[in-house]
Amino acid sequence: MVATLSKPTTKEIPAQWSTIERTVSRTLTHLGIFPCRKGHALLRDAILYNLHNLYTFQTDFPKSLYKHLAEKHNCSEKTAASNIHSAISAAQNAGTLERFNKLLGANVIDEYSPLSNLQFISLAAQYCYYNEKE
Numbered sequence: 001m002v003a004t005l006s007k008p009t010t011k012e013i014p015a016q017w018s019t020i021e022r023t024v025s026r027t028l029t030h031l032g033i034f035p036c037r038k039g040h041a042l043l044r045d046a047i048l049y050n051l052h053n054l055y056t057f058q059t060d061f062p063k064s065l066y067k068h069l070a071e072k073h074n075c076s077e078k079t080a081a082s083n084i085h086s087a088i089s090a091a092q093n094a095g096t097l098e099r100f101n102k103l104l105g106a107n108v109i110d111e112y113s114p115l116s117n118l119q120f121i122s123l124a125a126q127y128c129y130y131n132e133k134e
Helices: 019-030 038-052 061-073 077-094 096-104 117-130
Strands: none
Touching: 019 038, 019 096, 019 117, 038 061, 038 077, 038 117, 061 077, 061 117, 077 096, 077 117, 096 117
């Protein structure tokens, strides 16, 4: 069983965004990671970076990811990682991250085993890649 995402209003998603960017934004919002959180933009860009590098084998992917985010958002790599972690943790503490289980059709998230930043980014990127919709 796959849950469907509610359609956001045009205010939530700019018209110039590509379909995959819209899918990423809808997914994060559905999972309780709202745009008002510091880590939302960083997490969205991390997922998009993962998608753009999906078929590129990088042994230093975490380092290149955080370096890319730090440059794009004008912050340190540590700050980028910390803000992403706090956004994921807040959603998990609120219980909204468990919706990911329904979206993925598998039990990958529970309250006792938190996901790392990279695990969440990878799962979200794969979900968005296979569920890209208009």
